[in-house]
Amino acid sequence: MSEQTTTAPLVRRVDARHRYEIVVDEERAGLTAYRDRDDQRVFFHTEIDDVHAGQGLAAILVEQALTDVRTSGKRIVPVCPYVAKFLTRHQEFADITDPVTPEVLTWLDARLGR
Template identity: 90%
Template sequence: MSDQTSITAPSVHRVDARHRYEIVVDHERAGLTAYRDREDQRVFFHTEIDDAHAGQGLAAILVEQALTDVRASGRRIVPVCPYVAKFLTKHQEFADITDPVTPETLTWLDAQLGR
């Protein structure tokens, strides 16, 4: 019988009250991708992974599961966040639900975020 510390697989949770998806590793939040909803669109504007968890591929897991959730909800994706935009160039399976970033979207987002 070995005495190994069990490491849990990363899990992604949508936290509607905070307008974000969080990735949790070993019961700790390791990162997030933030959004705001505009009509039938989910506008992603920021993604971050904590330094302690960098380089583990967690951002890709987080964004893929978030976008999969967007698809399941019947919404569309607007990739204002540079990481989400880059992810989408490599994952064409989400192209059918992706809308372009427009000046109107950016103005709306700035108003939502109080910028």
């Protein structure tokens, strides 16, 4: 039987690509994408690669990303359905969460070229 070494997932912020990535065994396993709007970090997409699905990586990724947002002094806007759902279960971030408004959605669409 061969030994498999599995390291703990690592979450890193990649500002140049406007996202947080989760890395498992030195491979990117997923990401949550954002754009900054003044003092708000607007999260609009989260994905975990199929090979890593069902391992709880999305929750680890989003929790660490939101903790980083708190540390940086910004606020959260959860356009991404996964981030929004996560926030309903994790009220510890309620104090730094702003609502998704039509204005935010219009702004985001313009930033993303949609």
